[in-house]
Amino acid sequence: xxxxxxxxxxxxxxxxxxxxxxxxxxxxxxxxxxxxxxxxxxxxxxxxxxxxxxxxxxxxxxxxxxxxxxxxxxxxxxxxxxxxxxxxxxxxxxxxxxxxxxxxxxxxxxxxxxxxxxxxxxxxxxxxxxxxxxxxxxxxxxxxxxxxxxxxxxxxxxxxxxxxxxxxxxxxxxxxxxxxxxxxxxxxxxxxxxxxxxxxxxxxxxxxxxxxxxxxxxxxxxxxxxxxxxxxxxxxxxxxxxxxxxxxxxxxxxxxxxxxxxxx
Amino acid sequence: xxxxxxxxxxxxxxxxxxxxxxxxxxxxxxxxxxxxxxxxxxxxxxxxxxxxxxxxxxxxxxxxxxxxxxxxxxxxxxxxxxxxxxxxxxxxx
Ligand SMILES: Nc1ncnc2c1ncn2[C@@H]1O[C@H](COP(=O)(O)OP(=O)(O)OP(=O)(O)O)[C@@H](O)[C@H]1O
Ligand SMILES: [Mg+2]
Numbered sequence: 001x002x003x004x005x006x007x008x009x010x011x012x013x014x015x016x017x018x019x020x021x022x023x024x025x026x027x028x029x030x031x032x033x034x035x036x037x038x039x040x041x042x043x044x045x046x047x048x049x050x051x052x053x054x055x056x057x058x059x060x061x062x063x064x065x066x067x068x069x070x071x072x073x074x075x076x077x078x079x080x081x082x083x084x085x086x087x088x089x090x091x092x093x094x095x096x097x098x099x100x101x102x103x104x105x106x107x108x109x110x111x112x113x114x115x116x117x118x119x120x121x122x123x124x125x126x127x128x129x130x131x132x133x134x135x136x137x138x139x140x141x142x143x144x145x146x147x148x149x150x151x152x153x154x155x156x157x158x159x160x161x162x163x164x165x166x167x168x169x170x171x172x173x174x175x176x177x178x179x180x181x182x183x184x185x186x187x188x189x190x191x192x193x194x195x196x197x198x199x200x201x202x203x204x205x206x207x208x209x210x211x212x213x214x215x216x217x218x219x220x221x222x223x224x225x226x227x228x229x230x231x232x233x234x235x236x237x238x239x240x241x242x243x244x245x246x247x248x249x250x251x252x253x254x255x256x257x258x259x260x261x262x263x264x
Numbered sequence: 265x266x267x268x269x270x271x272x273x274x275x276x277x278x279x280x281x282x283x284x285x286x287x288x289x290x291x292x293x294x295x296x297x298x299x300x301x302x303x304x305x306x307x308x309x310x311x312x313x314x315x316x317x318x319x320x321x322x323x324x325x326x327x328x329x330x331x332x333x334x335x336x337x338x339x340x341x342x343x344x345x346x347x348x349x350x351x352x353x354x355x356x357x
Contacts, residue, residue: 145284146284146287146288146291149288150288150291150295153292153295153296154295157296179281181279182279182280182281183279183280183281184280184281184284185281185284185288186281189281189285193285193288193289193292
């Protein structure tokens with residue numbers, strides 16, 4: 001029986017969907033059976049991020065309302081045969097699904113997968129309630145900004161109330177040069193403030209945008225730093241101890257040169 | 265320029281990083297304690313009432329907030345006194 005992990009944040013646009021897609025592809029590439037659920041009803045996104053937008057026939061609301069069995073609604077990924085997506089409904093709103101329905105659905109799906117990952121909408125309203133209803137683990141995504149960290153704190157409080165204890169934090173869009181210059185909160189600053197476990201840190205990386213443009217996941221790009229960060233996160237989810245990568249070191253011109261000539 | 269000098273000498277207390285951290289710390293003290301602006305407002309009003317019995321205070325400048333240090337939350341009130349009320353002043357004053 002699999003685990004149900006919800007990827008959430010409070011504040012919008014910090015990288016939940018990007019993280020969900022990359023964890024999905026990363027876990028699938030290591031052989032796990034993975035089902036991603038887009039719980040952002042009305043603002044369907046995960047399908048385009050994964051490049052699967054042309055294959056949708058049924059959606060989440062079709063399944064929860066009993067129109068079709070979930071197996072029929074699952075879209076198989078183009079690259080990994082053990083990666084599936086249950087897309088969100090685009091024309092309904094969040095009230096079309098109830099937390100009870102989501103819970104039942106997750107119970108059913110997790111029997112057939114190693115990991116079920118739920119992409120949560122922004123906010124703390126019903127969409128959030130739905131997304132966390134069936135989860136037994138939570139990943140909270142934040143960026144190193146005051147507003148995002150504040151919202152993450154609020155979400156962590158709400159998750160704990162719902163018995164999703166010990167959520168794990170992903171800090172996304174980290175810019176190490178700015179931290180160095182005293183213009184961005186550091187990993188330690190954020191961990192100290194939020195008092196949670198760190199799952200990983202993903203640097204700001206143009207390749208995230210480039211991959212997403214193509215409907216690909218950066219985790220599959222072996223040359224990218226954000227991809228490396230996601231690969232590390234995936235291994236940590238699978239229970240491996242992986243040291244935090246030293247991003248600072250890789251950022252300088254000298255190191256880039258070293259990497260180019262193959263010293264690193 | 266000053267910024268630059270501060271950086272060189274490692275005095276980063278006013279860097280935007282530290283400002284962000286400090287502001288965040290304070291706002292989370294309020295968020296976590298579930299203290300609403302209304303509650304603080306009510307507390308302020310009653311404080312003014314009580315203190316006004318003893319001294320004249322600058323109601324506009326009065327500040328009440330929560331702060332935290334080392335796992336302890338403190339209620340911090342900054343109450344500028346304009347002058348003491350006469351009947352509480354000592355003979356010699
Ligand atoms: N590490 C990164 N580096 C650069 N760009 C990033 C990074 N992570 C995310 N982005 C970009 O930020 C934008 C928002 O990301 P994403 O859609 O994953 O956020 P979200 O939390 O799912 O948003 P919403 O709350 O609207 O669902 C996207 O354009 C994405 O490409
Ligand atoms: Mg999203």
